[in-house]
Amino acid sequence: MNVRIFGENHLFFYRNFEYSSPNTNFLTFCTYISFMDNGLVTSIGTKVLTVAEYDRFVNFIPIKFRPIFEVNTITGLRYVELQRLHNHEEWYNTVRNQIILPKEAQRKVKQKLVKRTIDKLPSTFPYLFKAFLECKKPPARNTWFENLERWSYKAGITPKVNPKTSRKTIESWMLKAGIPEIEIYSRQGHDPITSLRHYQSLSFTDYEMRDIEKSLTKWGILKRNI
Numbered sequence: 001m002n003v004r005i006f007g008e009n010h011l012f013f014y015r016n017f018e019y020s021s022p023n024t025n026f027l028t029f030c031t032y033i034s035f036m037d038n039g040l041v042t043s044i045g046t047k048v049l050t051v052a053e054y055d056r057f058v059n060f061i062p063i064k065f066r067p068i069f070e071v072n073t074i075t076g077l078r079y080v081e082l083q084r085l086h087n088h089e090e091w092y093n094t095v096r097n098q099i100i101l102p103k104e105a106q107r108k109v110k111q112k113l114v115k116r117t118i119d120k121l122p123s124t125f126p127y128l129f130k131a132f133l134e135c136k137k138p139p140a141r142n143t144w145f146e147n148l149e150r151w152s153y154k155a156g157i158t159p160k161v162n163p164k165t166s167r168k169t170i171e172s173w174m175l176k177a178g179i180p181e182i183e184i185y186s187r188q189g190h191d192p193i194t195s196l197r198h199y200q201s202l203s204f205t206d207y208e209m210r211d212i213e214k215s216l217t218k219w220g221i222l223k224r225n226i
Contacts, residue, residue, distance in 0.1 A: 046164045048172045051211035060155040067131040068138050072166040074219055075118050076188050079163045083138045092129055097121050116189050122219045172202055173212045177222055
């Protein structure tokens with residue numbers, strides 16, 4: 001059992017599941033816990049991942065697709081923005097370790113911002129971005145949706161991950177970790193009402209918040225000693 005990949009939050013249940021079902025295995029248990037919905041869904045029905053779920057899900061993504069999902073989550077880009085970024089590596093400033101999206105890169109037709117800066121990226125992001133560029137272009141949205149659905153089933157994630165999950169996950173983590181709302185609005189390209197209304201019903205446990213803070217700190221988004 002790889003506790004780091006699987007997640008500490010299910011270890012207790014796994015051990016009890018092994019005791020009650022001696023012939024069980026990891027994949028069987030993933031199927032079992034897929035029915036244990038933790039209720040982390042936005043008001044518009046998008047699945048939000050815990051850190052343990054994120055780690056487990058990434059482990060089931062084929063290596064050739066993994067950088068796409070990781071960059072999408074860390075940056076919080078809309079999927080169409082991620083697709084455009086793949087065609088414009090010049091939008092990533094390696095010296096400042098920032099992604100600077102010009103107006104035409106952003107999704108909204110009535111975009112008021114001349115540009116949007118995605119900063120507070122991990123120190124290892126240049127290597128991840130290089131791997132992202134070496135991947136094939138992120139597939140069409142419907143193909144990506146089908147991929148995420150298939151990997152969700154394999155990882156035992158329910159409700160299934162969809163193309164909005166990466167963005168909504170990082171936004172919810174930032175909000176719940178106490179990052180100033182204005183920073184979230186600016187980084188994500190939201191207006192204040194849009195940014196917050198989907199997350200009001202989300203509630204992470206204490207150990208989930210501990211993991212969120214650790215991950216955000218590792219990624220350079222949260223400046224705090226854990």
